[in-house]
Amino acid sequence: MTTSPLLEFTDLTKRFGGVTALDAFSMHLDRGEILGLIGPNGSGKTTSFNLLTGIYPATAGTIRFDGQEITNASPRQVYEAGIVRTFQRSRLCLELSIYDNIMIGDTSRLSQGLWANLVKRNSFRAEFDASFQKARDLVATFSGHLADRMFEPVGTLPMIERRRIEICRALVSAPRLLLLDEPSAGMTHDETDQLMRDILDVRARGNGLSIIIVEHEMGVIERITDRCVVLSYGRKIADGTYAEVASDAEVQNAYLGVD
Ligand SMILES: Nc1ncnc2c1ncn2[C@@H]1O[C@H](COP(=O)(O)OP(=O)(O)OP(=O)(O)O)[C@@H](O)[C@H]1O
Secondary structure, three states: OOOOOOEEEEEEEEEEOOEEEEEEEEEEEOOOOEEEEEOOOOOOHHHHHHHHOOOOOOOEEEEEEOOEEOOOOOHHHHHHHOEEEEOOOOOOOOOOEHHHHHHOOOOOOOOOOHHHHHHOHHHHHHHHHHHHHHHHHHHHHHOHHHHOOOOOEHHHOOHHHHHHHHHHHHHOOOOOEEEEEOOOOOOOHHHHHHHHHHHHHHHHOOOOOEEEEEOOOHHHHHHHOOEEEEEEOOEEEEEEOHHHHHOOHHHHHHHHOOO
């Protein structure tokens, strides 16, 4: 069994002109771990996700995933390595169905192009049925009644269900690392509570999934994370359990301006 970290940042640095968004940030994520990446506004959390997923190149430093260096890999290479993300703002196509939205996340879904599918109807049908079943099974693990509405447009669903669909879209490619960017944004307290249960369920189902969650709701972080890394002005200022980092003087100072 491999015990090396699944993910490692070493001295990861990103400058945008004169702004240092990440400053020699080093951290690791263990296999199967749920890690909270927290810090005040502008501390570099989203930039970390953007470097990890190939949206921006790093100015310096390295990213290793499962023993391979992936610094500056393209978004496609990152996806193929098994890293997927959800976004702060919903990226669902509201006019499209639940099924369509989920299958956008699975680029392995159909092996042939349009013309081959028109000619070879039977093999297309078999591939379609398998992909539909896969999406439906995944949705059913979150919500039985949603699984019966796979062809309804996502725009008719409440926020919690939309978030679930986004998570299903991320999970349909069977990733090893799920990045959640503020999953509670725009949801009520009760919806957030349900979503936390969903996330813990996803992890409990196993498959070795690891999760990094960026979240401003500290109740969420406290309840679902195994460990937290705290950023302030692009620098790591604490690394430990929620209880440890919450009682750290530098963390309290960064959040509250308390000395
Ligand atoms: N594309 C960009 N161009 C210029 N500056 C940027 C860019 N992206 C981020 N920054 C700057 O980098 C710093 C870190 O921003 P980042 O969005 O990573 O913070 P964050 O911790 O995710 O904040 P929030 O909690 O508000 O989402 C900020 O000063 C931000 O203004």
